[in-house]
Amino acid sequence: NAGVTQTPKFQVLKTGQSMTLQCAQDMNHNSMYWYRQDPGMGLRLIYYSASEGTTDKGEVPNGYNVSRLNKREFSLRLESAAPSQTSVYFCASSVRGGGEQFFGPGTRLTVL
């Protein structure tokens, strides 16, 4: 039982490059989330998926897209990376919306 896994752990991009952050959970959870963590700003919700087949914008969705590939997997895509997207990205899941969230170890992304 691995919980929530994220790949990659670290990534450096140049401005304008694209990439996809992968997230998978093996707990049969319905809801999944993507957050970014910046110093002094806590965690901010980028997108979430209340259940398989649905996705909704969070607080800071601009510049990102998501795909809920199946119940286990929820990916985050940066189409054209910008330095303002330098951050630590966390994926999380919960049995249902509003319940305890389980977090992955994070992806540290630097955009030059």
Added chain:
Amino acid sequence: GDSVTQMEGPVTLSEEAFLTINCTYTATGYPSLFWYVQYPGEGLQLLLKATKADDKGSNKGFEATYRKETTSFHLEKGSVQVSDSAVYFCALSDTRTYKYIFGTGTRLKVLA
């Protein structure tokens, strides 16, 4: 909209000192309240939670009581250890949208 405000850190204490980290919230409806802890280089993990007014959440010697009259959920521990050094996040879940809202986090450093 809903929000969470927690005391700014860092908080530096000696081992066996009493800890209080203040957290207040604004919300419509009746949110669930949470404290999460983040150790260096890791994702967040749930420390304790309370789902209704006057509930007390507790875990690993930490406690917090859901106070509707003061809209607060302060975290306390009677005797901190060096191993408690981490960043602590207060959060609420919106009962209408099931989105989480996190505070900015409070860094705790415990000295031996």
